[in-house]
Amino acid sequence: MSEALLKVDDLSISYASEEGPVQALRHATLEARAGEAIGIVGESGCGKSTLASALITLLAGNARVTSGSVQFGGRDILSVSEEEKRKLRGRHIAMIFQDPMTSFNPVLTIGEQLVDFQDQREGLSKPEKRQQAALMLKRVGISDPVRCLDRHVHELSGGMRQRAAIAAALLMAPQVLVADEPTTALDVTMEAQIIHLLRELRRDYNGAVVIVTHHLGVVGELCDRVYVMYAGEVVEEGSTDDVYHNPRHPYTQALIACDPANLHEQTPVLPTIPGRLPDLVNPPRGCSFAARCPRVHERCRSEGPDYVEVGPRHRARCHEARS
Amino acid sequence: MLSYAIKRIGLALLIIFVVMLVMYAMVFLVPGDPASLALGPRATPELKHELMVRMGLDQPIYVQVWNFFRNALTGDLGYDVWSKRPVSEMIAEVFPNTLFLGAVAMSIALVAGIGLGCLAVVWQGRTVDRVLAVLSVSMISIPSFVVAIYLLLVFAVWLGWFPAIGAGEAGDWGSQIRAVVLPAAAIAITWVGYLARLVRASMLEVMSANHVRTARAFGLTQAKIVLRYALRVAIVPVVAIVAVGFGSILSSAVFVETVFSRPGIGTLITSAVQKRDFPVVMGCVLFMTAFYLTVVTLADLLMAKLDPRVRDTLRG
Amino acid sequence: MASGRRNVWRALAAEPLGVMGGAIVLTFVVMALFAPWLAPHDPFKIDVMHKFASPSLAHWAGTDQLGRDLLSRIIYGARTALGVAITATGIAGLAGILLGLVAGYGPRWLDSLLILCFDSMTSLPMIMFALAVITVLGPSTATLILVIILVSIPGYARFIRAQTLSLVRSDFILAEQAMNASTARIILLHLLPNVAGQLLVVLSMDVPVVIMLEAGLSYLSLGVKPPTPSWGNILYDGYVSLRQSPGMVIIAGIPLILATLGFTFLGEALRDALDPRLQMRTLT
DSSP states (O other), X not given: OOOEEEEEEEEEEEEOOTTSOEEEEEEEEEEEETTOEEEEEOOTTSSHHHHHHHHTTOOOTTEEEEEEEEEETTEETTSSOHHHHHHHBTTTEEEEOSOHHHHSOTTSBHHHHHHHTTTTOOSOOHHHXXXXXXXXXXXXXXXXXXXXXXXXXXXXXXXXXXXXXXHHHHTTOOSEEEEESTTTTSOHHHHHHHHHHHHHXXXXXXXXXXXXXXXXXXXXXXXXXXXXXXXXXXXEEEEHHHHHHXXXXXXXXXXXXXXXXXXXXXXXXXXXXXXXXXOSSSOOSSOTTGGGOTTOOHHHHHSOOOOEEEETTEEEOOTTTTO | OHHHHHHHHHHHHHHHHHHHHHHHHHHHHSSSOHHHHHHOTTOOHHHHHHHHHHHTTTSOHHXXXXXXXXXXXXXXXXXXXXXXXXXXXXXXXXHHHHHXXXXXXXXHHHHHHHHHHHHHHHTTTSHHHHHHHHHHHHHHHSOHHHHHHHHIIIIIIISOSSOSSSOOOTTOHHHHHHHHHHHHHHHHXXXXXXXXXXXXXXXXXXXXXXHHHHHHHTXXXXXXXXXXXXXXXXXXXXXXXXXXXXXXXXXXXXXXXXHTTOOSHHHHHHHHHHTTOHHHHHHHHHHHHHHHHHHHXXXXXXXXXXXXXXXXXXXX | OHHHHHHHHHXXXXXXXXXXXXXXXXXXXXXXXXXXXXXSSOTTOOOGGGTTOOSOSSSXXXXXXXXXXXXXXXXXXXXXXXXXXXXXXXXXXXXXXXXXHHHHXXXXXXHHHHHXXXXXXXXXXXXHHHHXXXXXHOSSHHHHHHHHHHHHHHHHHHHHHHHHHHHHHXXXXXXXXXXXXXXXXXXXXXXXXXXXXXXHHHHHHHHHHHHHHHHHHHHTTSSSOTTXXXXXXXXXXXXXXXXXXXXXXXXXXXXXXXXXXXXXXXXXXXXXXXXXXXXXXXXX
């Protein structure tokens, strides 16, 4: 088994707010190995966006790391200098953004930006960088890359924009690729195309891929391992097969049951998980999911559960996990 | 781009037409008439009539309007009531001064304003930013002619560094530049604050935009991000404001030229109003409106060139 | 929404500039209202023997070229400035609201016509239009007020029109109309309260502009006619006597600067307090 390229170790991040610090991420631990694709799933507010921002070292101004670290290349990338962080971005850890329409500069052409993004690359002249960009655009399936280079982002179709965003991330062959909701801004057909593209690109890619999304299907198609998050914590982790076919945490079970893709018969009402997210300014003492869990006991409310091994490299954070 | 340009120009022409109609209409809605007002109570009927003829006011209104437009298109804006000089000649004589003043003032304001605005963003939150915030508000609010008078007092009367009167000698660049410094500074001071704040606000908005985050995520340096990803996008609304601001600069010029006894459209129109010289006033208003609309239209077209989104949304 | 309003007051009080602005505005309002009681001398009283006097106990701000007490003239000048500003802004505001409503609710052709009028007026530099009207009507305080009103109306009208249009298109108005609510009811209950806050901000930001316009035109001898004291007049007197008494010009400029600063600070603080987005500032 290869070494972990990227390791998130007991990371907790909170945001300053008027009511007090919001604990968006609580003691999250995960790792991504070379050649592996991991998925981070959860609903809005589960802390996955915060995690994605941490991986790319672009946390918001009011965010504070209250515990833990992100280990890459033998050091904690969250505690190095701004200049060091800047050098990592794009070159070693790159991100595929959620909404390419607003993520690209509206007044510059795609080509100008793709050349800009290669600033960290030494030894290449501008025309050479442009050529690299064209090559990468072709690689992601854009048929006329040179024309695309001279276009502005609003002149491209949604699918082309997303492909351009993927091309941008791959430009400098980073060791870690983070995809933040790569298909959320797309319609179903484009989504299928992009998933197909990502799967294809993975074959030649040697680094680690981290896909952050609320879409179970995407993770199912692309990832080897999955981390399920709820209220800032990782509640279950394991290989995609294991977690999807044998979920052990009640939240994961509910999530899978509610996924429209898993419905086998027509139903007038879509299933939902009753209740609301816990208050992250004052997180509950016991299990975060206790208020909504169908299998809750007294113990759950008072005592936060530990991780329970339920299979090879598969664990869940629940008192009831074994049964 | 062409159809957009045609539409904008057409609109501008329409507006000029409406403005002139309104001006003419005003004359007839008013008790009394320009001739009597100009001559005062001593006016005899013959004198009044002669003046009316000279002003062209004895004709039916539609004839007057028609004549006015026809003449205006050929460059004839009427004649000064008292000196009988063609208005267009009087304007041509003094307008370059005003234009020079406006251009210098705008340049100072732009350079200082954009520079300060960017600095405030880079050092956001620190003392410089806060001081600038207060200073900028103060600077917009102070009337330019008060600033002009104070500058006149300090730098021309007390210190004698700059001339207190006039626009310098024709052909002598040195004297002209020395004469434009104080008036331009007076106008620019009120604008620097506004521009700096506009640039700062626009930049801050842009800096928190997604595409700036992307640029950061690819490790671009702060300098490059500020210049190419923030300023380049943020500058677009500034261009719009600057164009409209030209109107404000012209307004300020009216007062500032008077303070410095500087020949220009401002002093021309002010003395004309004081003497109730209607043709001169009308001619100046028409000219300045046309000029101002030209500037605004050009700025619009420039904006369309800078920001490709503008022209594409208007293509449809 | 009581808590919302309390938050506004809190936010206002938190801005030091706003508080300062409020204090300045209050001072001038008091000056304007109680001028006859506050002014130490009669602002019209001529005393040529003591012209251009430096500030002294008898005349705190000195005297002008006709020996009139400057402080008294300045205090009465506040009355002129605020009187003109409030009258003009008030009337323009009302007319603007009316026109804006008509443009928003009325037939399309009327709207297009009005918009053309507004665009025409704003495409002219304000001062040019003002000068043209003054040429025709002759300089006087009444003309001044009329000019200011005419120049201010398009701004308000456009704003109200935009609000009206967006309201007309909004769904809950359709619901109200479905329930046969009268137009007046819609306007009074829904439009005006929503708009009141922003309108207040627009109005208060306009006051300094109007004060400057009045002072400027009076300075050009085209506004308030002497001997009625106006800050612009006093400034003109000072300008003309610059060599003999430079102090006069300095003193005359101060109330103008303070008043415009005060109103602007207050207006800005008001705008910030009412803007929900800016309230998030404290988070980052």
